[in-house]
Amino acid sequence: MHTVLIANRGEIALRVLRTCREMGLRTVAVFSTADEGSAVVREADESVRIGPGPARRSYNHIPAVIEAARMTGADAIHPGYGFLSENPDFAEVCAAEGITFVGPPPQVMERLGDKASARAAMVAAGLPLLPGSTDAIDDPDAAKALADEIGYPVIIKAVAGGGGRGMAVVREAGAFADAYRRTRAGAAAAFGDGRVYVERYLDSARHVEIQVLCDAHGDGVHLGARDCSVQRRHQKLVEETPAPGLSIQTQHAIGAEAVRAVLSVGYEGAGTVEMLVDPAGGHYFMEVNCRLQVEHPVTEMVTGIDLVAEQLRVAMGEPLRFTQNDIRFDGVAVECRINAEDPLRDFAPTPGLLDAVELPGGPFVRVDTHIAAGRRIPPEYDSLLAKVVVWGPDRDTALRRMDRALAETHIRGERIATTAAFLRGVLAEPDFRAGRHDTGLLERMRDRAVGGVPA
Amino acid sequence: MTELETVLATLHRTASAMAADARPPARIRLGASGVTLEWDLVPASAALAAPTAAAARAAPPAFDDAAVPVPTAVVPAPVPVAGGAPVAAAVASPPAQHTLTAPTVGVFYRAPEPGAAPFVDIGELVAPGQQVGIVEAMKLMIPVEADRGGRLVEVLCTDATAVEFGAPLFALAAE
Numbered sequence: 220m221h222t223v224l225i226a227n228r229g230e231i232a233l234r235v236l237r238t239c240r241e242m243g244l245r246t247v248a249v250f251s252t253a254d255e256g257s258a259v260v261r262e263a264d265e266s267v268r269i270g271p272g273p274a275r276r277s278y279n280h281i282p283a284v285i286e287a288a289r290m291t292g293a294d295a296i297h298p299g300y301g302f303l304s305e306n307p308d309f310a311e312v313c314a315a316e317g318i319t320f321v322g323p324p325p326q327v328m329e330r331l332g333d334k335a336s337a338r339a340a341m342v343a344a345g346l347p348l349l350p351g352s353t354d355a356i357d358d359p360d361a362a363k364a365l366a367d368e369i370g371y372p373v374i375i376k377a378v379a380g381g382g383g384r385g386m387a388v389v390r391e392a393g394a395f396a397d398a399y400r401r402t403r404a405g406a407a408a409a410f411g412d413g414r415v416y417v418e419r420y421l422d423s424a425r426h427v428e429i430q431v432l433c434d435a436h437g438d439g440v441h442l443g444a445r446d447c448s449v450q451r452r453h454q455k456l457v458e459e460t461p462a463p464g465l466s467i468q469t470q471h472a473i474g475a476e477a478v479r480a481v482l483s484v485g486y487e488g489a490g491t492v493e494m495l496v497d498p499a500g501g502h503y504f505m506e507v508n509c510r511l512q513v514e515h516p517v518t519e520m521v522t523g524i525d526l527v528a529e530q531l532r533v534a535m536g537e538p539l540r541f542t543q544n545d546i547r548f549d550g551v552a553v554e555c556r557i558n559a560e561d562p563l564r565d566f567a568p569t570p571g572l573l574d575a576v577e578l579p580g581g582p583f584v585r586v587d588t589h590i591a592a593g594r595r596i597p598p599e600y601d602s603l604l605a606k607v608v609v610w611g612p613d614r615d616t617a618l619r620r621m622d623r624a625l626a627e628t629h630i631r632g633e634r635i636a637t638t639a640a641f642l643r644g645v646l647a648e649p650d651f652r653a654g655r656h657d658t659g660l661l662e663r664m665r666d667r668a669v670g671g672v673p674a
Numbered sequence: 675m676t677e678l679e680t681v682l683a684t685l686h687r688t689a690s691a692m693a694a695d696a697r698p699p700a701r702i703r704l705g706a707s708g709v710t711l712e713w714d715l716v717p718a719s720a721a722l723a724a725p726t727a728a729a730a731r732a733a734p735p736a737f738d739d740a741a742v743p744v745p746t747a748v749v750p751a752p753v754p755v756a757g758g759a760p761v762a763a764a765v766a767s768p769p770a771q772h773t774l775t776a777p778t779v780g781v782f783y784r785a786p787e788p789g790a791a792p793f794v795d796i797g798e799l800v801a802p803g804q805q806v807g808i809v810e811a812m813k814l815m816i817p818v819e820a821d822r823g824g825r826l827v828e829v830l831c832t833d834a835t836a837v838e839f840g841a842p843l844f845a846l847a848a849e
Contacts, residue, residue: 268779269839270779
């Protein structure tokens with residue numbers, strides 16, 4: 220491997236480029252007309268304009284990305300997260316073109332990307348599931364009978380869903396038939412696949428995920444658990460590791476289970492096994508993300524392991540350079556996502572021109588970002604402006620440090636609002652401080668009308 | 675319409691038709707009813723100061739008002755009126771330049787297949803929607819179509835070379 224094409228944009232493209240450069244690899248940036256002159260385009264050894272602003276004609280357009288690789292002689296493609304990162308067709312095309320795709324094999328991605336087959340594979344590997352159907356359930360009467368048996372509330376989820384779409388919570392038997400019909404119709408329209416499954420719904424749960432890393436020789440390790448329970452409509456805002464409220468022994472036990480499960484389907488590279496943890500400490504498999512995660516830096520901060528470097532080494536065919544026992548977990552790391560969203564207008568995105576950008580620094584603070592004053596935040600893509608990550612020897616120090624870092628963050632621009640001040644409000648929540656928050660935290664904050672203010 | 679306007683319109687129409695010929699004359703001089711229209715046509719080689727095909731890959735797009743947020747200004751062609759006939763200026767507006775750009779990243783071809791005649795040659799009139807080239811991306815042949823009409827005055831990219839999305843391919847002069 221000598222030249223890596225980075226098939227992404229924004230902060231993650233720059234983050235991947237930095238590791239490539241440290242490893243002595245040549246870099247190729249691809250960009251749409253909405254990202255002319257972006258940081259990764261300026262930093263890359265070479266860059267190719269692959270299409271117009273809309274992602275389906277640029278970052279999601281397989282022929283354009285492959286052509287760019289061909290014309291620049293790239294022999295590997297790092298997909299980042301989002302866009303083509305979990306697209307088995309893209310991974311297959313890369314293989315056919317003789318280009319190394321930095322990620323798991325296409326057939327593994329295909330199997331884990333379908334929620335029904337992923338559930339079946341994980342239950343076969345011994346991971347606990349919430350009570351529910353292990354496969355898609357196509358008969359309304361059978362679905363209703365199953366929901367009655369599980370007990371309400373239940374959640375109906377589209378097999379092809381994701382990103383918080385294609386699901387419905389049903390709180391009583393009388394509402395099931397209608398919700399089932401609507402979820403199927405909605406999924407068929409949105410994903411071209413109307414299959415759904417049914418499982419118990421946890422009102423009070425924590426979102427905990429295990430970072431796994433596997434090589435192409437059948438070995439794998441876990442890099443600990445991240446808690447991502449601070450969510451707004453299934454979008455994560457704050458992530459931390461280790462997971463508060465779970466003993467370190469429990470986190471290692473769940474981690475070991477997750478590694479066994481993904482190895483059983485031939486997983487390679489970095490991946491994330493998402494779980495729900497109920498108040499009694501029971502954990503249940505949700506899904507596997509076959510890519511680098513947005514929140515991967517918190518894991519890097521406590522383990523000292525560069526996940527992108529390890530992804531690239533695995534893609535080169537190298538065996539893992541450490542065993543589970545070699546991995547040291549040090550202290551606590553927290554990440555806050557600064558988004559161009561207005562907390563006072565129900566987190567509506569606020570694209571626009573950035574006039575002033577002051578980002579935090581100082582001890583044990585890492586900022587992954589692509590923005591700068593004078594840059595425009597295009598409306599075509601996600602609203603992530605910067606990830607502020609801090610490390611501390613303990614959770615309390617880390618949270619104080621995060622509050623200090625957020626207070627140093629000043630991002631201004633016409634019509635631009637950010638989540639920075641709102642996130643300070645989250646950090647100040649007694650439940651969050653005490654580490655006993657769950658996925659309902661933000662809704663309860665909203666119900667109490669504790670809003671943020673535009674930064 | 676006054677008689678003068680009718681004469682001017684007729685002269686303009688006739689001159690435009692002559693200019694649209696496959697081999698346009700360098701100079702047109704028409705007269706009727708005491709009105710003379712003089713029109714120097716701009717030679718293709720002098721018409722453009724547009725970027726060439728050798729422009730760097732990451733250079734800003736030359737001109738694509740459909741998709742590029744910050745198009746660079748197109749250099750206006752020399753005023754086509756010569757001979758000091760002031761009446762002519764009122765009739766013949768300066769032909770603007772328009773650049774046709776690559777619809778995708780890939781390899782640009784001027785002809786439908788190797789050895790074949792190019793889709794269009796310098797001096798030929800291009801109709802809106804007409805295919806003028808191909809960009810091949812992963813064995814997909816994506817046609818380059820003129821988004822507006824005009825006379826082809828320059829080919830801005832070498833045949834069979836790699837192009838980015840939005841790379842300038844052809845310069846057209848408005849008719």
